[in-house]
Amino acid sequence: MSTLFELALICPQEQVETVSDALMELGGLSVTVEDADADSPDEQALFGEPGMPAPRAGWQRSIVKTLFEQEAAATETLTTLLAQPFAQDVHVQGLVPVDEQDWVRLTQSQFAPVPITDSFWIVPSWHEAPAQARTVMRLDPGLAFGTGTHPTTRMCLRWLARQGDLAGRRVLDYGCGSGILAIAAGLLGARDLTGVDIDPAAVTATDYNAQTNGVVVRVGLPELAVGAYDMVLANILATPLKLLAPLLCAHLKPGAPLILAGLLERQVQELQATYAPWVELHVADQEEGWVLLAGVR
Numbered sequence: 001m002s003t004l005f006e007l008a009l010i011c012p013q014e015q016v017e018t019v020s021d022a023l024m025e026l027g028g029l030s031v032t033v034e035d036a037d038a039d040s041p042d043e044q045a046l047f048g049e050p051g052m053p054a055p056r057a058g059w060q061r062s063i064v065k066t067l068f069e070q071e072a073a074a075t076e077t078l079t080t081l082l083a084q085p086f087a088q089d090v091h092v093q094g095l096v097p098v099d100e101q102d103w104v105r106l107t108q109s110q111f112a113p114v115p116i117t118d119s120f121w122i123v124p125s126w127h128e129a130p131a132q133a134r135t136v137m138r139l140d141p142g143l144a145f146g147t148g149t150h151p152t153t154r155m156c157l158r159w160l161a162r163q164g165d166l167a168g169r170r171v172l173d174y175g176c177g178s179g180i181l182a183i184a185a186g187l188l189g190a191r192d193l194t195g196v197d198i199d200p201a202a203v204t205a206t207d208y209n210a211q212t213n214g215v216v217v218r219v220g221l222p223e224l225a226v227g228a229y230d231m232v233l234a235n236i237l238a239t240p241l242k243l244l245a246p247l248l249c250a251h252l253k254p255g256a257p258l259i260l261a262g263l264l265e266r267q268v269q270e271l272q273a274t275y276a277p278w279v280e281l282h283v284a285d286q287e288e289g290w291v292l293l294a295g296v297r
């Protein structure tokens with residue numbers, strides 16, 4: 001088992017991004033940022049919309065932790081970093097050896113199986129599937145959004161699970177991220193699946209995740225979506241969803257459901273009004289301030 005070295009620095013919010021970038025450029029293997037005031041009266045929450053970065057790069061005072069292969073590399077990096085003008089208010093918290101395996105285990109332990117229903121679970125590859133799971137999606141955290149832990153994704157998955165057998169359905173997942181919604185539709189019986197995204201990393205991730213789950217998804221950039229579908233799911237954000245309204249509705253067969261997620265309670269009326277010429281959207285689910293809208297063409 002090899003040993004890594006973890007350098008922990010206390011850093012003010014304004015410098016977190018610059019310091020993190022510098023640490024990676026100077027040879028760090030990975031950088032994580034934690035709240036230096038976590039579990040204290042000074043703790044502050046950071047919230048970002050799905051698929052978007054948090055509004056700030058760090059907390060009021062952050063602990064920036066960087067892993068190095070060698071202790072000498074860590075001390076050399078530290079000396080160079082502290083000599084930079086932007087690092088004036090950066091303080092060293094510690095430099096400690098960590099077992100590589102412990103570190104991997106710690107990271108993995110943060111991603112446990114996620115229940116969508118009693119029998120439908122999202123399970124990371126390093127976990128056994130729970131005994132009650134009848135439908136299991138194998139999915140590891142990666143570069144693209146969608147591991148089943150965000151309320152918007154969970155609500156879409158629950159909605160899919162409520163539809164029963166999707167055999168014979170042609171499904172479009174618009175803004176597919178990790179491909180989680182298209183793959184779920186496939187595991188629930190649909191056989192003609194298309195996933196599209198503007199982010200090439202999402203296209204790669206969807207392709208990989210679909211293969212891992214033995215599901216065939218046609219995946220690519222948005223122009224890959226052609227014709228009419230029996231079901232269209234789009235978990236994006238309110239603003240792109242408004243712009244996409246005519247396009248998404250044009251992909252619906254008569255009588256086909258449209259499922260929209262990624263919007264907050266206060267955005268519901270605006271979205272309903274935008275889609276009104278094509279689809280009467282109703283609130284199908286809500287979780288932690290996020291709303292799922294559904295309607296039939």
Ligand SMILES: C[S@@+](CC[C@H](N)C(=O)[O-])C[C@H]1O[C@@H](n2cnc3c(N)ncnc32)[C@H](O)[C@@H]1O
Binds near residue numbers: 176177180199202236
């Ligand atoms: C919140 S993630 C949803 C991922 C996944 N479908 C889920 O439910 O977890 C939104 C995805 O939409 C993609 N996206 C954003 N704007 C888009 C657009 N105009 N057209 C297609 N995809 C878009 C983003 O790149 C991102 O992967």
